[in-house]
Amino acid sequence: MLRRCGMALAALALAACGGSAHAGPPVPPVPVPPVTVQLRIHHSHFQPDVLALPSGALVRFVVTNNDPIDHELIVGDDATQNRHEFGTDAHHDAPGEVSVPSGATRTTEVTVRTGFEYACHLPGHYAYGMKGTIRLR
Amino acid sequence: MRRWLAATVVASAAAVLGAGPAAACGGLIGPRGGVNLVKTTTLAGYHDGIEHYVTAFKFLGAGGQFGSIVPLPGVPTKVERGGDWTLQRLVREVQPPVAELADNAVGRVAATSASAQVILTAKVGALDLTVLSGGGTAVGDWAREHGFVLPPDAPEVLDFYATRSPIFMAAVFDGNAAKATGQQLGDGTPIHLTIPTSQPWVPLRILGLGRQAQERIQADVFLLTDRQPSLLPLDGNPGLSLERSESASGSLLADLHNDKSMDWVPTSSMWLSYLKVDSPAGSLTYDLAIDAHGGARPSPWAAGFGADQVALGGGVPGPATPAKDRGWTAALVVLAVIGAGGGLAGLAVATRKR
Ligand SMILES: [Cu+2]
Numbered sequence: 001m002l003r004r005c006g007m008a009l010a011a012l013a014l015a016a017c018g019g020s021a022h023a024g025p026p027v028p029p030v031p032v033p034p035v036t037v038q039l040r041i042h043h044s045h046f047q048p049d050v051l052a053l054p055s056g057a058l059v060r061f062v063v064t065n066n067d068p069i070d071h072e073l074i075v076g077d078d079a080t081q082n083r084h085e086f087g088t089d090a091h092h093d094a095p096g097e098v099s100v101p102s103g104a105t106r107t108t109e110v111t112v113r114t115g116f117e118y119a120c121h122l123p124g125h126y127a128y129g130m131k132g133t134i135r136l137r
Numbered sequence: 138m139r140r141w142l143a144a145t146v147v148a149s150a151a152a153v154l155g156a157g158p159a160a161a162c163g164g165l166i167g168p169r170g171g172v173n174l175v176k177t178t179t180l181a182g183y184h185d186g187i188e189h190y191v192t193a194f195k196f197l198g199a200g201g202q203f204g205s206i207v208p209l210p211g212v213p214t215k216v217e218r219g220g221d222w223t224l225q226r227l228v229r230e231v232q233p234p235v236a237e238l239a240d241n242a243v244g245r246v247a248a249t250s251a252s253a254q255v256i257l258t259a260k261v262g263a264l265d266l267t268v269l270s271g272g273g274t275a276v277g278d279w280a281r282e283h284g285f286v287l288p289p290d291a292p293e294v295l296d297f298y299a300t301r302s303p304i305f306m307a308a309v310f311d312g313n314a315a316k317a318t319g320q321q322l323g324d325g326t327p328i329h330l331t332i333p334t335s336q337p338w339v340p341l342r343i344l345g346l347g348r349q350a351q352e353r354i355q356a357d358v359f360l361l362t363d364r365q366p367s368l369l370p371l372d373g374n375p376g377l378s379l380e381r382s383e384s385a386s387g388s389l390l391a392d393l394h395n396d397k398s399m400d401w402v403p404t405s406s407m408w409l410s411y412l413k414v415d416s417p418a419g420s421l422t423y424d425l426a427i428d429a430h431g432g433a434r435p436s437p438w439a440a441g442f443g444a445d446q447v448a449l450g451g452g453v454p455g456p457a458t459p460a461k462d463r464g465w466t467a468a469l470v471v472l473a474v475i476g477a478g479g480g481l482a483g484l485a486v487a488t489r490k491r
Contacts, residue, residue, distance in 0.1 A: 043296070044289040067292040068277025102281060127349065128289040 034058040034109055039073065039118075039132075041065040041100065044125055046118065046132045053112050055136040060109045061118070065100040071130070072099045072122060073108065077115040084121035112136065178224045181339050182361040183429050184401060188332040191219045193325030204285050205308040206276065208298035208340055209268065211332050216259040216266055216306075219327025220396030227359045230389050231381050231411045253279035256304075262326045263315040267307045273299035280307060288347035297342060297441065306330075329398050337362075338439040339425040341377070341414060350419030360410040360427065361385060361393075361402065367428040368410070369435035370442075376416025377425070385409040 035057050040047040044067060053059055063073045074084050075096035083089075084097075092098050096110025112134055119131035182189040188210070253271030260266070269276055273295030280287060285307070298305070308328075320326075337360075344354045354376075360366060371379055385407040394402040412425070423442060426435035 043293040066274075068274045068281060068295070069287045069289070069292060070281075102278065122289070124347070125289045130289060 032058065034060040036060045036062060039063040041067055041071050041120075041130075043067065044069070044071070044120075044128050044130050046120075046130065049132040050135065051118075051132060052135045052137055056111060056113065058109060058111050060107060061096070061098075062105065062107050063098070063100050064105040065102055068102050070099065070101050070122065071120045071125065073097070073106070073118060074121060075108070075110050075112070075116060075118045075134075077113070077117075081117065081119055081121070081126075084119075085126055178228055178357045178359070179339075180223060180227055180359045180361065181337060182402065183334075183337045183427075184361070184363060184403065184407070186333060186335060187401065188330075188334045188337050189401060190330045190332065191223050191327060193219065193224055193327045203310045203312065204280070204283075205310070206280055206285065206291075206295075207306045207308070208295075208302060208343060209304040209306050209330070209332065210302050210334055210338070211304055212256055212270075213268060213306075213330045213332050215329075215331040216257065216261075216268065217329050217331075217398055218261045219329035220393070220399045221327070223393055223396045223399055224325070224327065226389065226392045226396070227411075228357065230386070230409070251275060253305075261328060263311045263318065263320070264326055264328065265309045265311070266328070269305045269307060270303055271299075271305070272296075272303055276305045276307075283307070283309075290346060294343060294346050298340065301439070301441075337427045337429055338436075339427065341424050342421055342441060344414065345418030345421045348418035350417060352418045354414055354416050354418050354421050356414040358412045358414065358425065360408075360412070362408050362410070362427070362429040363406070364429070364431050365408045366410060367431075367433040367435050368412075369426040369437060369440045370423055374423070376414060376420055378413050378415070379410065380413050381409060381411035383409055 035053060037051060037053070037059055039061060041063065046063075059075075061073060061075060065071050072084075072092060073096075074081060074092070080096075092108075096108055098106045098108040100106045114136060116134045117131060118134065119126050179190070179192040182191070253269040253275040255267055256270050257268040258266065269279055271279065273292065276299065277287060277292060277295050295305075310326075339358055339360075341356075341358075344356055345352075348354065365382065368379065371377060386409075387405060389409065390402055390404050390407055393399050394404050414421070423440050426437065426439035428435040
């Protein structure tokens with residue numbers, strides 16, 4: 001992944017150079033595909049509950065809720081987690097935040113950074129242990 | 138009769154008015170997971186191969202609707218209003234004499250199918266009761282689709298019971314209807330389920346549904362059996378104690394026999410067991426298995442023990458094929474439905490396993 005990032009940065013540099021040194025059309029940056037992570041929700045817990053991810057990587061979380069109750073996936077730092085744990089906002093349209101109804105599969109993308117974890121903050125769910133750890137490498 | 142009835146009214150009211158976390162037995166899940174608590178009493182009677190389960194919803198004054206889901210050991214042949222004094226009379230039987238106090242105080246106290254199948258419906262007072270057949274997920278789906286707000290531990294707890302018995306009863310308590318009909322704070326609506334079975338068992342784990350692990354769960358469980366039963370677990374489980382085990386008194390049996398729909402109770406030769414549950418919810422991971430046939434072999438499987446727990450629970454071998462085991466279970470679960478906060482409904486249920 002680091003290698004892919006490096007290639008993307010190189011492409012951006014080329015594009016910038018091309019814009020100034022040549023009159024031709026700019027070269028579009030090479031898109032970096034996100035790292036895809038599959039999460040399963042079972043008995044109000046995430047499986048797996050520990051993820052090792054590249055620091056700064058764009059990660060696509062694909063989460064499937066196998067429970068007969070609704071859940072959500074919130075990926076973010078402490079401030080984000082606290083906002084959802086103690087707030088009342090039920091809408092999730094920010095990167096890394098998605099509601100996952102019973103039986104559904106939902107996807108969200110976010111760039112993971114230091115201090116991120118993933119959790120569900122529906123009433124009582126976090127205290128029940130519905131959270132996961134992100135370890136950056 | 139009036140004297141003991143008055144005494145238990147006092148006891149019940151005290152439990153409700155003083156209801157805090159220490160008096161937990163039934164709980165109502167609020168919008169943010171808060172739980173209102175009340176102590177609940179249940180009777181599991183077993184005679185001539187028929188299980189009789191009696192419990193009550195207590196009205197705590199709130200409006201709105203509240204619900205409860207209870208695992209059942211089998212399909213009830215009858216769901217009806219319970220007797221008027223059975224539960225109170227049982228409490229009276231195991232309490233110190235307080236008749237004089239009561240007379241003075243009473244005036245001051247006011248399976249695994251894809252979707253759940255509805256087997257039976259009944260209405261008792263402000264309660265709408267629905268008996269369902271289905272696995273944990275199917276019943277959870279049904280509950281969600283009918284407005285129940287299930288707590289986060291519900292999926293695991295429903296599966297815990299569904300693996301033994303795919304029969305549940307959902308109850309919706311209409312607080313507004315209760316108010317309209319003049320129910321007073323602490324009034325209970327007794328429910329009586331009649332369930333044929335060969336081996337009774339009582340669900341205890343479900344009492345902790347929706348509770349924090351450290352919250353105390355308290356409950357009184359009475360058993361009436363033809364002979365002294367063998368119970369599992371008891372030894373080494375500080376959260377469950379056998380407070381009384383004795384031949385039921387003639388006066389008790391007569392009083393119960395004379396209550397509404399309680400004529401199944403013999404007037405002699407019955408054994409009374411009185412158990413107290415007083416346990417952190419996180420430790421209440423088992424049910425009460427009963428061998429009522431004198432074989433002294435209560436089933437670890439019926440108690441909800443996994444293989445590694447059997448030794449801790451007494452080392453009694455489980456059935457070779459659990460699917461063929463039979464038992465009934467009684468449960469107390471209160472979940473929020475369409476809920477405004479406050480108020481509480483408590484319900485116990487009997488379940489049998491086929
Ligand atoms: Cu959740």
